Amino acid sequence: MREQLKTLWLTETIHLIESESGRFADQDINRQVNAMPTSLVNRIVMRATLLSKQNGLYSAQKIILRSIKLSFLLLLLLSIFLGSSLTFSALSQNPINLYWALFSLLGVHFITLIIWLGSFFFFSRFGGSLLIHCWLWIAEKLYQKKTVQQLIPAFISLFGSRIRWVIGFVLNLFWTIILSSALIILIVLFSTQHYSFEWKSTLLSADAIIRLTHYLGYLPSLLGFSLPKDEVIKLSEHALNPGDIRSSWAIWLLGVFICYGLAVRFVLMIICGITWLVSSRKIKLNLNDPDYQILAQQLQPLFSNVVDEDKLGEHKWQLPISQIEDGQGVYLVAVDIGETWNPPDSSPFYGFLNTHEARRAILDSLQLKPAHKLLIAIDTDRAPDRGILNFIQQLINKSQQSRIWFINQGKQLHNWQSLSLPLANPNWLEQGD
Template sequence: MTLPSSSHTRYSRLESRWLAEIVRRHEEASGPLEDSAALSEAQQAPAGLEDRILTRARFLAEREGWAQAPRQWLARARLASALAALLALVAGGGMAWGVLGDGSRSVNIVWALAGLLGVHVFSLMLWLVAMAAGPAAAPAGGLLGRAWLRLLGWLDRRPEATAPLAALTGLSGGGALARWGLGMLTHALWALALAAAALALLALLATRRYGFAWETTILPADVFVAFVDLLGRLPAALGFSVPDAATVVASGEAAGAGEAGRRAWSSWLLGCLLVYGLLPRLLLLAACAGLWARARARLRLDLSLPGYARLRTRLLPEAERLGVRDPAPAAAGRSGGRPHPLQGEHALAVAIELGEDLAWPLPGWAQRDTARVDGREQRRACLRRCEQHPPSRLLAVVDARVTPDRGSLVLLAELSARAVETRVWVREEGADALRPSRRSAWEAALAEQGFDRAALCPDGESALAWLEGEANGG
């Protein structure tokens, strides 16, 4: 087994979150993995929940053999993209040959333009409508996106081969990443096809003599003159030639409008293909690439998901979650065994930042007065309660696995100041190899605050016996 910290494998920001989602999905489907070593490794990461989840996920993914799944999926995606690009180039060249033919007969200019741009314009309109309708209407990035996903599935038909894509789209922001990524792929393939059509068109026009004509039974020539002029305005702005009215009229009468007419028609047809076909696809490709990059930068784990939420208490010790909220006390108040001027009313046991895996109150303590302090509001409520009804005996229970921090020690001092007598039980039941006991650290810290060994209860039985001493008159 190779630990992530000692592994030579480098993971990008995307790959790390991708692996975390793969691990989460597996654990939700098949149950939690054994992760004691992974948690130990994660504890060495920076004190942030997402960072520690990522460290744990990398460790588990390497141990289970999933670490290369994202890269293998990306390799298949690149292969599928290369095959799709090859098909797009062939289709583009075939499209140009299909509309021009071998030159043995005249080219119907309307059908030629429809053959070059018709499917492109129709699919572009569908894509724009789907994008405007929202992510649910275009989850796969258009027709070409869905075809590409089918090709990707054909390259690897194993059931587990679809897991990386499901994990990627399951990330917070992963849906947008997949949406714009497939949109980028769609426009790139269309751009390749249209560029191949433009090059093939140019090659055919350079090596064959074509005659251009328009044919109609009911429309007047003025309609075609206006049609050619309207579509030719943008290409003309880029330097392409546009047939004049006389050329258009002459092409309606015969396919031989002269050398100048053939050149004008060729330039107009090529210009329309580039301006209304290739250029929009390139602009949309750039827009999708920008949106994809932004979605990738915003990629996050959805920490509200149950699979991640359950790791919070295991990866973030309670002391880290609560934090230090008060400055260091000038004095701890007093030792737990010295007389106090207050007249106490009852005995109280308070658990301070106790791990959630430790039962509280204990089964045998059901009749005792207990409280729990895990956050600011509970802290205030407990202090207010002790202020109004000072306990004669106060037992503070702390988690031996948590390093004593300033906030906990300040709370102990404040509670001690409101009780007649105070003792501390450093509870060790939950200590193990992953989170060992820090009892010695607690004893040293409590000694600095004025709690000597006599004020420390060694175990639960002695702690309960001390609490019940009030009832027994002890």
């Protein structure tokens, strides 16, 4: 599967999960995505990919695809075995009952072909095959995690009726291999052993058998497979041994088998494969979906002139945040400290990060231009709650080097010290690496 289809599959899975269970915690991921000078579609896909790596969907998809590849190889080997068994079963007796052998070789092929065509035309809105529903049932039994379970429904939702083409390609590929294997064994046995042929019927007369033989052999005769003569057909009500009679029936049997079995499956495989390749390239996200419309408002680029198109024009990206300096990327920030506090004059003070807007602005800035050295000033009179610790961790992640500076010996100092944070004072900003 192409990488583009894999990422679209993950995107649709995230969309389905969020539609049912609510939004993921995605503020920091959105910030990373918004810093990319690319189109809206690419930002939505990148966000879904990052979320998938966090919640296990990405690895689950890889496991599913790996399992499909392994199953595919095992089924190929099984197809070769089934094809060989088909021939040995049909030629298990000598003399060979012609029409019974023909039914043995092509009977299951025609039955499965009718079932597949029925699924193809009457279950198109359900993916075009009952196999997809079996797959969905198995996935629900094997995977307990709800997010992983949504991979298969998302696959069906994304690809829709196009799934019937890939299912048709796979099924006809397997039958092509089965019948090819049967044909090879058939040719080898006819070439190395003597077989006599006969037909038996309680209801049909010799004339009816002659007409049936001509009807079945007409199309193969156009491709060069000769028809047995009428006299030979009549005489074959009982097995005869002359070589020309054996050869005539063997060629007829091979021609019917190739035209109504192998050739049918091969042509259907090619049609389904080409149609799938063409239709899969037209799969796109539906940006008119209300959920994507809301998401588009939150994935506004941090660049001032990004054009939301699949192919971006030539633009020079400009940063909308004026606080970013052209210096060495060395900053001092104050987190949850009253604005009456005076920072050291020798340190490049970035600002007070006490409001949601200020914190969002610095995270956006550092996403675009990570700090080389960042010193985070903390008032140890404030308790180290989960919110402030999470924010400090985000600052650390967006800086090449970071340290914590306790500006006082507050009443929560012991709790802060128990966290074993990397500490420093403003002199650290002036030191070399």
